[in-house]
Amino acid sequence: MTIIQEHRTEVRSGDIQYQVAVITRTEGGEPDRVTVTIGGERPDGEPVAEGRLDLDVASVATVAELLGTSLRTFAGAGGRRRSRSRPARQGQPWSDEMDAELEARWLDGESVADLARHFARTPGGIRARLPRVGCDPEHPGNHLPTPPSLRDEEEGAA
Structure with a gap:
């Protein structure tokens, strides 16, 4: 048996309507794939956002953090910015x-x-x-x- 779970969100910002849909499919056990679809359009129907991501369930949290940080940084709304990557052992215990x-x-x-x-x-x-x-x-x-x-x-x- 296939079970489909779906979560849809619609938000209006100014005159633009955005939609996000997150869909999981389960074949007998735990879900193994997640599909994220995003769209947004002006009142005249011109698209301002569109896309689809197909993700392995195990990668959802990492991709969500990556997208959130990247988009906030691009938009200038903060997010953690580092001029260099972290040292490999930063924060790990000392022997x-x-x-x-x-x-x-x-x-x-x-x-x-x-x-x-x-x-x-x-x-x-x-x-x-x-x-x-x-x-x-x-x-x-x-x-x-x-x-x-x-x-x-x-x-x-x-």
């Missing part, structure tokens, strides 16, 4: 090995920019991580100083 390597490279005098490229992170991500591994992000090649409240008597008297 103990990576922390140790970050500390060693910082103490060897590598710059924040070099470390960002090496670890596929942003410079801001590197500067934020350095204090967590005991390094002073304001002074390349140095550890953070031990705060006076944590220094033992001998170290404080020296």
Whole structure:
């Protein structure tokens, strides 16, 4: 048995009427394809928008985000704009090995920019991580100083 689910939306903006139809077809189980049809026309019948997308169900969310972001950016209505692509490991957790390597490279005098490229992170991500591994992000090649409240008597008297 084939089941068809359909969602239609019509919106008027000024003198233009827009229509969007989203149709899924199910053959026995879960839907596997989605068809999106869009149209828009002026009162005289001249089309201002027309098209059709046939999508695999698994790609619907990605395509929806891509279209939304792309169209908002094109229209100048915002959307996230990035001049460059994100570094590959931005936002991912750091391992103990990576922390140790970050500390060693910082103490060897590598710059924040070099470390960002090496670890596929942003410079801001590197500067934020350095204090967590005991390094002073304001002074390349140095550890953070031990705060006076944590220094033992001998170290404080020296």
